[in-house]
Amino acid sequence: MSSQQASSSSPKRKVGILGATGTVGQRFILLLTAHPDFEIHALGASSSSAGKSYAKAVAGRWKQAKAVPANVRDLIVQECTVPNFKDCDVVFSGLDSGPAGPVESSFREADLRVFSNAKNYRMDPVCPLVVPLVNPGHFDIIPHQRATLSPSPKKGFIITNANCSTTGIVVPLKALQDAFGPLDKIMVSTMQAISGAGYPGLSSFDIHDNVVPYISGEEEKIESETAKILGDLSKDNNSFVNAPVTVSAHCNRVPVIDGHTECVSLSFQRRPPPSIEQVQAALRNYVCDAQKLGCHSAPAQTIEVHDEPDRPQPRLDRDWQNGAGVNVGRVRDCKIFDVRFVVLSNNVQIGAATSSVMNAEIALKKGYLD
Template structure:
């Protein structure tokens, strides 16, 4: 089965990752790329300042960049759109595509907490796609909007899902986030070299709210948020890729470190092309200094989560976790959601 796809906002950092991940994908055929007005009409190789560590695919390099408008892609016969638009733009643009019947798998942060929009990690809460039926009824469109979570949230939530069997009560997390999470011009070299920035605007709130929605229960009409309290402190550090997070989780039960590691290793993956065979790789006690961004961010092609440093505390467990923020935490998450949409018959 071949599914024709398009990318909204294809020239930016996440858009370039989409192109890299879609190259030679067994299901998805890239049929259209869009960008801002300054890029429209140009070949993609001229419109994009390519920064990904692989070459622009030949069939994309000469593809003409289109306007980010439903009429501009009408003749491309696209079945599924991936969105990497800035949230302010996506708020205005995505509904226009949805009204025209497009299915959109979006990395943009707008509407993630909307009650009728699935916020999905396929290995964790695939049943939340059922919100699409609610969404279509309430908004009166034939399209469908699915979101993936923030790059810092998606790093932590799979590990929390593994801990939930021990009675997850509360979470405190401190992040060490790579500069690529802010985009190419988001943090200047003078700001970040020889430095750490102990605040990332809006990031703490995203982790605190999105985690509870992802771990919540779908009752057929909406999502009941998980009752665990989540408190986050988000910090920018001078690594290029890979968000490292220090997690402290309070549990109602008292598992041993070995039981925690086993629960993480045994967390089921998804039967989807881009999902790793083992979602969470866990280091044992003999590697207390892992995971590390430079060494571990490309686990499973950047689509996996890596954990380590598991130890018990007086109220639960402490550990570290890591994921590649522009692959698993952004474009790869949207591609995976697209694969789930196809599997479940929404595309």
């Protein structure tokens, strides 16, 4: 049986969710509750939640517009240790960076497959940093990742997805790189949503009627992650070769609940650069691998290019395709770089949980869950 047919005829794969009571964990639960390929098998959280039913563990902390799904209400939350998840085919991690490092590592050692939303292993030289709309080819370092460990896991690995503000911009950047060759310089200024900070996250006193022109560590993440994601694997699939781009970011928090808006100016290595019409066409025509593979959560269209002068806008466009695609607008000449545009991505969907889930769907299609 080919992996392409997995989702229709195979039994569903058992999944565990680490950090299940947090905001990313809550999103994992909503995405996986009625998923054709996966079924929720185990929920992990801190020791203060362990032993409680999920409904009790999240009482007062469930902040979703949909109620706690019936299939997890009575599931008992467990501590994030290997024995509690040993039957899981896939483990999604929504852990904070504190516990994520040792927990995810121990899970991999125990031959578990970890799809992590945490930052800890993103820049690791053998861990893929995969935005599913961009670089699922990086999965091919997995055999090498296993080989570097002793003992070498047979099935286990760690795959990470990117920071939410990186995720938004690399999608159009990849479309342009595919069409016109290497990019050179990328200037980005972000206006990021409240939900990106988790819960309780920002004090309302800090962000109400305000802009906070600083998010700790965020500019560094965009500047480093982008080159890895846009880069290639080496020919022997043993290392990452960064894309030759220079990225400079200004990161800001604005009073918007969901949806990161990012202003991008960039130059190409190619001279002369492509025209605005060519850039727009390349963005519109980009088809990501997740679409080609027929993944359940993949958007039907990867990038929506808006013609109206004042779009995309977070409140109107963040839920396009359940937040799985990326919106681009205002594609125009730049006085300093080659082209300017605005990107809007849903930071809690494609910018977080949806990326992890789509990565697992891709891994399934590619046979990495066999």
